Amino acid sequence: MADMGRAQPDDDGGEVRIKAEFLYKFTAYVDWPDGALGAADAPFVIGVQGSETMFGELSQAVQGRTVQARPVQVRLVRATVADPGLHLLFLAHGETASARRGLMLVSEAAPGEPPPRASVIHFLVVGGRVRFDVLLDGAERAGLKLSSRLLSVAHKVHAAAR
């Protein structure tokens, strides 16, 4: 795999960088179900599916930082191969993945398309700013508990069906 260091600088006005920072920050406001994160010193694994740029940015963003006192790993993921070791999976435009207990799915908006049903958080660009919607349905299915602080900053919170 070619060097996936910093992608071309300023390629999109910082949009990918901002999303990468959000991805890291979200982990401080989410509780994973018991046992989902593995042993106390097992790494926290973030998967990136469909965007080499995001993989590069996220790898940079997490350097030297921890998630819930664990070291952080970032992996580039292929759509057809489900990776059971992931705790958070970022889906670029048009990517989908199936829901799984203990897996936090974060997707991003393609114009005119609804968020994948299994998403927990969905990025959108609103007024030139990166915002995110929270889908409580997805969180419930994955067994994740979201802090009310996260919900209060969200652009929209989609209530769980019924």
Add this chain to the structure above:
Amino acid sequence: MRQPTDEDRPCPIHRRAGGAAVLLALLSAPAAAQDLSELSLEQLSNIEISSVSRRREKLAQVPASLYVISADAIRRSGARSLPEALLLAPNLQVARLNANQYAISARGFNDSVGNKLLVLIDGRTVYAPYFSGVQWDQQDVLLDDIARIEVISGPGGSVWGTNAVNGVINIIRRPAAETGSLLRVDAGTDERAAALRHGGTLPLQGHWRAYAKLQQRDATETEAGVAITDKSRRWQLGWRADWLNGDDGLTVQGDVYRGDTADRINGARNLGGVGTSGENLMARWTGRLDGGSRLRVQAYYDHVRREDAILYSPRFTVLDLEAQHSLAWGAHNIDWGGGWRSSRDHVAPGLLFGFTPERARQQWHNLFVQDELHLADGWRLTAGTKFEHNDYTGWETLPSLRLAWSPSARWQWWASLSRAVRAPARLDRDLRLPPKPPFIIAGGPDFVSEVARVVELGHRGQPSSTLSYALTLYHHDWQRLRSGQLPPNAVVQNMIAGNSWGLEAWGHWQPLPWLRWSTGYNRLQQDLAVQPGSRDPVGPSALGNDPPQQWQLRATLQPADRHELDVALRHVAALPKPAVPAYTVLDFSYGWHATPQLALTLGGRNLLHGRHAEANAAPGRSVFGPEAYAQLRWTP
């Protein structure tokens, strides 16, 4: 392909974060330059993505020749009208006829009665049913309300209807929650305008906005310097109320306008100007049903009047109801639905033309279904058909098959096969020249639909995050195109056929954070001929006057913080018949955001070439020369 929905909405203005000194400092530095790890969630939500550098279009997934004109591109180009905004689409031919009228088409057949393009504003079809074309001097919106314009060249697919033979233009305005107060003033050498917009909230988490717009244009001149009587004045106002949650909810909106051009005096006779007016009212509801499927229902009323004592004076009322249901079922994404449209019109004769009968009532019904099937390994098959019934030819079938392959998020290949139809309009069957017998042209009682069988091959690529491009090759096989006969009593027939083919290409490249290049090219070849047995004296040139190629090159720059510059070079090759020389013009627009509430723009259009014509025959046609303008936008 789904009906596109409104794009993501900006922060409603009443929720915009206040400007604390710290935040201001953060907001003014481009995101890419900051250390984001120090910011809180709220602060991260407030950083403005630097708009020049923002990757303009995500690689679109639609298996069609789609170009999206963003709101930002419209604003930066200094466009003052819908046709000026449409100049940004490389897959459209836009030819200005006079101060107020344009001929706009895609893939050929462009003239003032061009009928092969479907144009919608917020889902309301704006072509006039009596000739199946668009009167561009009657279509206007507050440009600052536009979220985006989607321009599809070629048959759009089963979701769109008849008349979408050469393309679909879908003008989408933002919801009321996204637009705030605005005062806009345009002052220029050739036209002036002022517009006001205001909005607020409604009970039950709704939002409303209302706008008013006033516009005045000077008369144009001929090559010899003789003034043409197209000086005009127009006002329009409109409103919108939304109760939306995400993309779903209820929208109700309407517009009203009236316009007039200078009186045309012929000796002692005053033939008046061209008076245009109209009102429309629309309601649309989109929602998710149990099970996750989506339903959209829409109804609108549109009443349009045009008074032209020289040509003819139509007025019509359209009522339209439609519904669309979208559901996912395994690997299938299915869209299906139908609609009903009714029109009642009265076409009063002018000096030159009349319609017989003067009044008519017509109805159209349609049913469509489309399935987008995700196959393995990035293959996607979209198959669909529309059945449309019109009073002249009964049921028409418009099948469409599209195959797309995306080996990765960066590349896509697509191919399509479609049958598209342009159903007869009153103009084809009922036109009489002159209004009373003996006739030179006597309509076409047996005129049937024009048919195109279309093959397209397209490719999109995004080799790096700073470079993207799209290419489309197309071939249209035309049957039963409109033809005439030798006068007197010439009857309109369907005896021209042939092929047209061509290439549409565009690309965007951002080599530096503050500089983005956009380029577009299109090439068209036509091989049409009158069929044996026809006595058509004019031939295929009566169907449209099209340049064999066009290109445009645009540079979008951010020379300094809060300054923007847009420079565009456009070339249109010579038009064959009537002969119009080729032209290359330069437009530029320089904007300065003096304060977060005040933006000033200075621009010039039609520079470099001197005066040029874009359509019609000399010596009576308008020519357009260099003009300058200034714009002020105040958003409190």
